[in-house]
Amino acid sequence: MLIQGFKVKRGERVILEDFGIEVVRGVNLVIGPNGSGKTTLLRSIVGALGNLRSRVPESKGYVPSEFFSPEMKVVDVLLSGSRRNLEEYYRFAELLGVQHMLDRTFSALSTGEKKLVLIVKALSEGDLVIMDEPMSGLDVRNQKRVLDSLTELKGLKTFMISTHELYMVSRSDWVIVMKAGRTIYQGEPRNLHERVLEETYGTKIKRVDLGDRWTFIPDL
């Protein structure tokens, strides 16, 4: 589907230009430097900024990069804003290893554990799952768990994920590269040349092939 929206300004600065992005079923990755407008783009799609040309009709799940941690149980966080039963969250709770935390107080969890809970919530609730830097704060094992869930759900849901982890490019179905509020590349992941990333991030980047997967390594 095509999602179109209008520019977002803060005072005189334009943080996101008018946009039209292609969104495919599966994993749509949004990458770009800090301040390129990734979060603003995601927030636009979720409906927080009122700048979409037309409403996105799908049920949405959203994992924010910043959130408040109230003193309530994990089950209540999962069920917040929802009319579902707890059983509907069990599948992903088990997949991501949070099923034993359900009765604990949310504010007492570690940063990574809180993120996992919110990811479980988004996966269980939305057909369109929007995640803002979900991997930040997660250890390697939990990153793998999240990736496995994405693989399992590719045919069923649509994902929009912003990330700094360039290894995700080869695991995605569509890539959007942003810089200074503009989308400067939209296309198949395998067509993304390392030169585009070099121009985007302003640093030398090398593509490394590992059989059927590949990643990008910065020349630090």
Place this chain on the structure above:
Amino acid sequence: MKFSLVLLAVSFLLGIIFGEVYIPPQYLFFPRGVYLEILLYIRLPTVFASAMIGAILAVSGAVMQLLLRNPLMDPYVSGTASGGAFGAVLTYFLLAFNLPFSWIIYISPVIAFLFALLSTVLTLLIGRRTGVYGLVIGGVVVSYIFSSLITVMLTFLEIRYPQVPPLYFWLLGDVELVGWENDAILLVLLILLLGLGTYTARLIDLASISDDMTFSKDVNPNNFRLLWIGLMSIAVGFIVSLVGVVGFVGIIVPHIVRRFHSGSATRLIPESSVLGAAITVLSEVISNGALGVKIPITAITALIAAPIIIYVLVRGVANSGIQG
């Protein structure tokens, strides 16, 4: 919940027995003569009013603490109550225009509501961006402004119009001589708040975690907050024009409930309403003469609330803020 209900029943009983006139327990079930009059027209409506006022204030505090992500919020700290009191006192200036006193009783809740709303919005504008303490400081500032204005106005009023309730009534509360008609209005307000609270409990929880997540459910969290603030301003405005400012119930009760049960609105709201009713009736019993002398009710609720506020600050609950 069971404990709160028992407490409520006990405090009800105490509230009916103790007051300016001590009603011996044997007259409770077979009242005669003067005791019947006192019981039916003064004591019962006053105790019911205290219970409902306590429930309304406790629920308002619980919802505010969640929606504004601030464990120190309640309708008193946010300046809502002081603004409402100012509005109510302002109405008495209409006496200067020779309007009948009875008219003023009807107009004052409306003006109280308007100023309760204004003062809350003012506090929000001042404190929104400065973290947990910003709202509290904003509320303190706004409360002081309106309390001072009340003091000034009363200085002018009380000489010419001695029927206007005095300063301590407005600033510290006095639950007395509340009629059944006002009880009916309080009941409607309580049902509205509890009803909306139960219906939107999960949404309140979500709004306390993330605004963007709330948008993802096609709900505008800021409009949601305004809806609640509007409703609470109506209720608090009415309460203040009736009994003056009854403070701190909204802070004390949700914290006790949170400690023993859950911080989710689904438990916090119903539990706070019962415990709030119980504590307010108990405070009113002490306030109205059980210790031999009449003490303004907010003085008592403040003394109970103080250790709890200190506990919150020391434990650093106020610092469990933005998580990245």
